[in-house]
Amino acid sequence: MNERSAAEAASDILRLELGERSYDIVVGRGLIDCAGESIAPRLGGRRLLVVSDKTVAGFHGARLEGALSQAGIEHHMLVIPPGEDSKSFRGLEDLLCRLLDLNCDRTVTLAAFGGGVVGDLTGFAASILLRGVDFIQIPTTLLAQVDSSVGGKTGINTRHGKNLIGSFHQPRLVLVDTDVTDSLPERERRAGYAEIVKYGLIDDAAFFEWLEQKGGALIAGDAAARRQAVVTSCRAKARIVGADERERGARALLNLGHTFAHALEAENAYGPELLHGEAVAVGLVLAFTLSARLGLSPPDEAARIARHLTGVGLPASIADLRFRSWSAESLMNHLAFDKKAREGKLRLVLARGIGKAFIAEDVPPAEITATLETAIAEGGAEAAEAAR
Numbered sequence: 001m002n003e004r005s006a007a008e009a010a011s012d013i014l015r016l017e018l019g020e021r022s023y024d025i026v027v028g029r030g031l032i033d034c035a036g037e038s039i040a041p042r043l044g045g046r047r048l049l050v051v052s053d054k055t056v057a058g059f060h061g062a063r064l065e066g067a068l069s070q071a072g073i074e075h076h077m078l079v080i081p082p083g084e085d086s087k088s089f090r091g092l093e094d095l096l097c098r099l100l101d102l103n104c105d106r107t108v109t110l111a112a113f114g115g116g117v118v119g120d121l122t123g124f125a126a127s128i129l130l131r132g133v134d135f136i137q138i139p140t141t142l143l144a145q146v147d148s149s150v151g152g153k154t155g156i157n158t159r160h161g162k163n164l165i166g167s168f169h170q171p172r173l174v175l176v177d178t179d180v181t182d183s184l185p186e187r188e189r190r191a192g193y194a195e196i197v198k199y200g201l202i203d204d205a206a207f208f209e210w211l212e213q214k215g216g217a218l219i220a221g222d223a224a225a226r227r228q229a230v231v232t233s234c235r236a237k238a239r240i241v242g243a244d245e246r247e248r249g250a251r252a253l254l255n256l257g258h259t260f261a262h263a264l265e266a267e268n269a270y271g272p273e274l275l276h277g278e279a280v281a282v283g284l285v286l287a288f289t290l291s292a293r294l295g296l297s298p299p300d301e302a303a304r305i306a307r308h309l310t311g312v313g314l315p316a317s318i319a320d321l322r323f324r325s326w327s328a329e330s331l332m333n334h335l336a337f338d339k340k341a342r343e344g345k346l347r348l349v350l351a352r353g354i355g356k357a358f359i360a361e362d363v364p365p366a367e368i369t370a371t372l373e374t375a376i377a378e379g380g381a382e383a384a385e386a387a388r
Contacts, residue, residue: 008026008028008037008038010028010029011026011027011028011029011031012026012027012028012227012231013025013026013027014026014027014231014234014235014238015238016150016151016170016238016241016242017238017242018170018241018242018245021170023170023171023172023173023174024173024174025150025174025176025234025238026038026173026174026175026176027145027176027178027227027230027231027234028176028177028178028227029177029178029179029223029227030177030179031175031176031177031179032060032063032064032067032138032175032177032179032180033063033066033067034067035064035067035068035071035138035175036067036068036069036070036071036072036073037067037071038173038175039068039071039073039111039136039173039175040071040072040073042136042172042173043073043109043134044107044109044134044172045105045107045108045109046073046074046107047074047075047076047104047107047108047109048068048073048074048075048076048108048109048110048111048136049075049076049077049078049099049102049104049108049109049110049111050064050065050068050075050076050077050078050110050111050113051077051078051080051095051110051111051112051113051114051118051121051122051125052077052078052079052080052113052114052118053079053080053081053082053083053086053114053115053117053118054079054080054081054082055082056082056113056114056115056118056140057077057079057113059183060113060140060180060183061077061079061113064077064113064138065077076102077113078095078098078099080094080095080118080121082117083117083272084117084157084270085270086117086118086121087117087120087121087155087156087157088156088157088158089156089158089165091121091156092121092124092125092156095121095122095125096125096128096129099125099129100129104129104130104133105130106130106131106132106133107133108133108134109133109134109135109136109172110122110125110126110129110133110134110135110136111135111136111137111138112135112136112137112138112139112149112171113138113140114138114139114140114141114144115139115140115141115143115144115148116139116141116143116144116147116148116149116276119137119139119144119148119149119154120148120153120154120155120156120163120166121154121156122135122154123135123137123152123153123154123169123171124154124155124156124165124166124167124169126154126169127154127167127169128167132169134171134172135169135171135172136171136172136173136174136175137149137150137171137173137174137175138174138175138177139174139176140177140180140181141181141184141188141192142181142184142188142189142191142192142193142195142196142226142230143188143191143192143194143195143276143277144192145176145178145181145192145230145234146192146195146196146199146229146230146233146234146237147195147198147233147237147254149171149174149176150174150234150237150238150241151170151237151238151241151245151251151254152168152169152170152171152241152245153166153168154166154167154168154169155167157270160337161262161266161334161337162262162265162266162270163262164337168245168246170245174234176230176234178223178226178227178230179223181226182221182223186219186220186313187275188275189219190219190277190278190312190313190314191275191276191277191278191280191314192277193215193218193219193277193312193314194257194277194278194280194281194284194309194314195233195277195280196211196218196229196230196232196233197211197215197281197284197305197308197309198254198256198257198280198284199232199233199236199237200354200355201256201257201284201288201305201351201354201355201357202236202253202254202256202355202357203236203253203355203356203357204232204236204355205353205354205355205356206355207232208354208355211229211308212308214229215308215311215312216311216312219312219313237254240253240254249359252347252349252359253349253357253358253359255349256284256287256349256351256357257280257281257282257283257284257285257286257287257349258280258283258349259283259287259335259346259348259349260279260282260283260286260287260331260335261276261279261280261282261283262279262334263331263332263334263335264279264282264283264318264321264326264331265279266334266337267324267326267327267330267331267334268324273323273324274321274323277314278314278315281309281314281315281316282315282316282317282318282320282321284305284309285302285305285306285309285316285317286318286371286372286375287348287349287350287351288301288302288305288351289302289371289375290348290350290363290367290368290371291350291351291352293367293370293371294350294363294367296350296351296352297350297351297352297353297356298353301351301353301354304354305354317375317378318372318375318376318378319375319378326372326376327376328369328372328373328376329369331372332365332368332369332372335368345361345362346362346363346365346368347359347360347361347362347363348360348363348368350363
């Protein structure tokens with residue numbers, strides 16, 4: 001076990017147990033300003049190459065570089081454009097070539113300093129650069145802090161769907177500075193909150209009840225509530241990933257709402273009108289709506305979840321996504337390409353109630369289509385009523 005830095009001593013330290021590839025998830029305040037103390041003991045070599053996007057580098061890059069210099073870590077920062085367009089074959093090739101231009105060898109460590117796009121892209125680059133190098137996650141969005149930075153899933157998007165090209169490549173450390181999310185736009189914090197809600201809906205009804213009481217304050221800036229939610233979420237994900245790293249079983253539960261969400265994102269061509277967390281929020285309600293339609297979950301559960309999500313400012317139905325027209329047929333085509341489909345059969349995470357999610361094999365496509373058609377029709381009816 002590494003000797004703890006002073007900042008780590010005041011932080012929550014979670015351990016993701018994967019044998020020789022186990023690592024710490026450090027959650028605390030002000031961790032960017034002393035990141036070098038945490039990173040130095042975990043470096044396999046002398047060099048750290050930091051990948052960030054233009055927005056994060058502009059806000060926090062100087063702080064991180066100062067902390068690395070103070071710890072005597074040789075480093076270089078590479079800045080990529082923000083947004084999903086960077087998470088592509090073109091973006092991957094550009095990043096890999098820029099890394100190779102720096103004459104790196106297999107002792108180099110990469111650091112992903114940003115949100116989910118930066119983390120997914122950098123992690124995938126680390127998994128294939130020189131046939132694999134170490135990397136560290138320093139997530140700067142609430143969504144990345146509670147979800148994408150933990151668990152080793154990396155990847156890029158293609159025209160066929162989201163994250164269909166990628167690898168499992170675990171980081172050496174996840175450093176979660178909860179203060180950094182103070183600078184996020186409130187829309188980004190709300191989007192990250194959808195992933196927090198997911199953990200309560202999977203297998204922790206008490207956590208969801210707590211979120212019903214604290215969610216609004218958490219998003220608005222209650223630092224203590226936000227830290228508690230991040231720790232609870234990371235602990236839940238670490239437990240699940242530790243038991244099923246490569247998603248052969250229980251880890252698939254973490255996809256609750258995501259199959260629908262990815263279809264919505266793909267239909268919108270990953271445009272900025274719909275953030276990933278916003279799509280997840282709608283996907284969570286759709287998953288519970290479908291569960292109720294199949295007689296698995298009480299009908300009022302979906303309504304309860306929707307009330308909570310709309311109460312904190314998140315979309316909870318396709319009716320809330322009025323920036324475009326939606327087609328059940330097109331969404332079903334995207335679902336067919338989802339990486340969780342097996343042998344042409346649709347595999348979804350459904351629920352028998354809040355906190356009772358399970359993996360459903362071979363869900364009838366007609367029932368999914370009917371659920372989408374109803375949701376879209378309701379949106380059309382609401383729009384017509386609003387136009388009167």
